[in-house]
Amino acid sequence: MRRLRIVVIVLAAAVLGLAWNAASGRGLALGKNAYVREGDEVIPVAEARARLDKGALFLDARPLAFYEMSHIPGALPLPEDDFDRAFAKIEPRLRSSLDVVVYCSGFGCEASHLVARKLKEKGVPAVVLADGWPAWTDAKYPIKEGPQP
Amino acid sequence: MRWLRHPILYWVVSIGLGAVFVYASLDKIAHPLDFARIVYRYRLAGPSAVLGVLPANLLAVVLPWLEALVGVLLITGFWRREAAAIAGALLVMFLLAVGYVLAQGIDVAHCGCFTVGGEGRSAGWTLIATDLGLLAAAAYVMLGWPSDPVPGRKPISAA
Numbered sequence: 099m100r101r102l103r104i105v106v107i108v109l110a111a112a113v114l115g116l117a118w119n120a121a122s123g124r125g126l127a128l129g130k131n132a133y134v135r136e137g138d139e140v141i142p143v144a145e146a147r148a149r150l151d152k153g154a155l156f157l158d159a160r161p162l163a164f165y166e167m168s169h170i171p172g173a174l175p176l177p178e179d180d181f182d183r184a185f186a187k188i189e190p191r192l193r194s195s196l197d198v199v200v201y202c203s204g205f206g207c208e209a210s211h212l213v214a215r216k217l218k219e220k221g222v223p224a225v226v227l228a229d230g231w232p233a234w235t236d237a238k239y240p241i242k243e244g245p246q247p
Numbered sequence: 248m249r250w251l252r253h254p255i256l257y258w259v260v261s262i263g264l265g266a267v268f269v270y271a272s273l274d275k276i277a278h279p280l281d282f283a284r285i286v287y288r289y290r291l292a293g294p295s296a297v298l299g300v301l302p303a304n305l306l307a308v309v310l311p312w313l314e315a316l317v318g319v320l321l322i323t324g325f326w327r328r329e330a331a332a333i334a335g336a337l338l339v340m341f342l343l344a345v346g347y348v349l350a351q352g353i354d355v356a357h358c359g360c361f362t363v364g365g366e367g368r369s370a371g372w373t374l375i376a377t378d379l380g381l382l383a384a385a386a387y388v389m390l391g392w393p394s395d396p397v398p399g400r401k402p403i404s405a406a
Contacts, residue, residue, distance in 0.1 A: 103329040107320070111313035118276065119308045125279055128304045131294060132283035206290040206353075229296065236296065 133208045138215070139225040143233040146199055154197035157217075157224070159209035160231070170201065170234060171242040178202070178209035181216055192222050204230030257388070258324075261331070264384045265321025268314045268334060274362045275311035283307035285359035289344050289370075290351075313337070321388065331388035338382040345370045345378070 119125030126132055134140055141149070150156060156173035158165045165175040174191070176184045185192070192198065198217065202209040207230055214224040227233065235241065250256065275282040286307045287294055294300040314337065320330035341360075348355050348370050355370040357363070360377075368374060 100329055100332070103326050104333060107316055107326065107329060107333055108313065111316045112309045114316070115309040115312035118312065119279060124277070126283055126304055126307065128301055128308070129299075130304075131300050132280050132287065132304065132307070205294045205296075206287045208284060208287070229294075232296070 133211045134226075135211070135215075137218070138211055140228045141199070141225050142228050143237050143239070146201075146227045146234070147237070147239050149197055149199055152197070154199050155191065155195040156227075157198060157200045157213065159200050159202040159213040160207070164203070164231075166245040168241045168243045169247075170231075171240050172247050173201075173242075174247055176200070176213055178213050181213065185216075185220070192217070195222075198222060198224035199227055200224050201227035201230040201234065204232040251387075257391075260384050261321050261324065261327060261388045264331070264334060264381065264388060265318040265323075267381065268318030268321065270318075271361050272311040272315035272318065274364070275307075275359070276315065278363045279307055279311070281363040282311065282359055285355070285357055285363055288353070288355045288357075289348055290353060291344055291347060310337075328389050328391055331385045335382060335385035335389060338378050338385060342375060342378050342382070345374055349375075 119128075131140075146154075146156075150170065150172070156170045157176040158169045158173045159176055159178045161177050161179060162175055165173070165177070169175075174188050176188065200210040200214045200217070202213075210226045210230055214226050217224045283304050286292060286303045292298065292306050293303040313333065317330045317334050317337070320326050321334065345358070347353075349372075358368050358370045358374055360368055360374065
């Protein structure tokens with residue numbers, strides 16, 4: 099009896115939650131990444147690789163220590179937690195780049211989306227690498243170790 | 248330890264625990280998208296290559312309502328022990344999640360415990376201590392001490 103009541107409570111919460119999500123007008127799309135907002139452009143890893151080969155500028159939005167361990171070859175560090183200072187250092191390069199791709203630690207990481215939006219505010223269009231660094235390494239694409247791009 | 252069996256204490260703890268759960272649910276219910284972003288940072292239910300975003304989004308949608316429902320049941324006394332059992336299970340889940348991010352060195356920054364915006368509390372040892380206190384309260388309500396015979400006092404029903 100107690101177990102049945104517990105199941106009823108959990109099911110009732112699920113029904114209420116899903117109904118509210120569908121009807122409230124402020125719900126989230128269940129199959130969509132909550133980090134992605136309207137206006138964000140996200141590209142899959144294979145397209146990112148193709149863009150790298152064509153000379154796209156990659157930006158690493160992770161904390162600097164992660165960049166210095168390893169990063170995508172040619173990428174520049176633009177950590178979200180130190181955006182203003184890092185942006186000032188690489189601004190000329192950013193403004194001369196026609197194709198900018200931002201990535202971070204993937205999955206639970208929002209930094210790449212935040213950096214791409216900040217860049218957009220500053221007039222530098224940038225796309226986000228879907229699932230970030232883990233997607234790149236899982237695809238066995240080349241990486242570079244150390245602090246140099 | 249007879250004071251532990253006092254019906255007034257039992258009700259106060261039950262209502263207090265329920266109020267905490269209702270309060271914890273409100274901001275999450277109002278802002279499910281922001282809560283989903285916090286759920287992602289724990290990296291337990293996804294998003295990941297294997298799980299995708301669905302489990303994390305479902306958790307973000309359902310969990311606040313479960314907290315609200317459990318809170319209301321604890322306050323009203325209807326199915327109180329079952330609600331306390333779920334509250335205990337949720338608190339164990341929260342403790343495991345906080346323990347996981349601490350062990351992994353993941354900086355969650357905002358635990359998503361009571362609010363989803365602003366600064367918020369980080370997932371740390373203070374949060375673990377708070378959750379352990381709430382877990383003790385849930386266990387106390389679930390065990391239903393006042394239903395045991397107390398000389399000179401009428402036991403309250405277990406609903």
